[in-house]
Amino acid sequence: MVEVVLGQALAAIGAGVAVGFAGLGSGLGQGIAAAGAVGAVAEDENMFARGIIFSALSETQAIYGFLIAILLLVFSKLIGGGTLSTTAGIVAIGAGAAIGFAGLGSGMGQGITSAAAAGAVVEDEDMFARGIIFAALSETQAIYGFLIAILLMVFGGIIG
Numbered sequence: 001m002v003e004v005v006l007g008q009a010l011a012a013i014g015a016g017v018a019v020g021f022a023g024l025g026s027g028l029g030q031g032i033a034a035a036g037a038v039g040a041v042a043e044d045e046n047m048f049a050r051g052i053i054f055s056a057l058s059e060t061q062a063i064y065g066f067l068i069a070i071l072l073l074v075f076s077k078l079i080g081g082g083t084l085s086t087t088a089g090i091v092a093i094g095a096g097a098a099i100g101f102a103g104l105g106s107g108m109g110q111g112i113t114s115a116a117a118a119g120a121v122v123e124d125e126d127m128f129a130r131g132i133i134f135a136a137l138s139e140t141q142a143i144y145g146f147l148i149a150i151l152l153m154v155f156g157g158i159i160g
Contacts, residue, residue: 010089011076014096022065022103029058029111036115061103091156102145
C-alpha cells in the first residue's frame with residue numbers, strides 16, 4: 001500500500017486546481033471563440049483557417065496549467081516517492097490556484113475577444129493581425145499566474 005503524507009496530498013490538490021481551472025477557462029474560451037468563428041465561416045468560407053487560429057488561442061491556458069500540475073507532481077515526490085512538508089504542500093495549493101484562476105479568467109477573456117475578432121475579420125480582412133493582438137492581450141494574466149506559480153514553487157521549497 002502506498003502511503004501519501006499530508007504535504008503530498010496538498011500538492012495533489014494544487015495540481016488538480018492548476019489543470020482543472022486552467023482547463024475550464026481554456027475550454028470555455030475555445031467554445032466562445034469557435035462559436036464566433038463558425039458564424040464567420042458561415043458568412044465567408046475563406047475564414048475557416050483564420051477561425052481555427054482564433055479558436056486555438058485559448059489553448060495556452062490549459063497548457064500552462066498542465067505544466068504547473070506536472071511540476072507539482074514531480075517535485076512534490078508524488079511521482080517517484082519521497083515526502084513533502086505540509087508547508088510546501090500549502091504552497092503547492094497556492095501555486096495551483098495562481099495558474100488555475102488566472103487561466104480561467106484569461107481563457108474566457110481570450111475566447112470572447114477572439115470571437116469578436118473573427119466577426120471583425122469577416123467585415124474587414126485587414127483586422128486579422130489587430131484581432132490577434134487584441135486576443136493576445138488577455139494572455140498576459142495567464143502568464144502572470146504561471147510566473148507566480150513558478151516563483152511559489154521555487155521559493156516555497158518545492159523546486160530546488
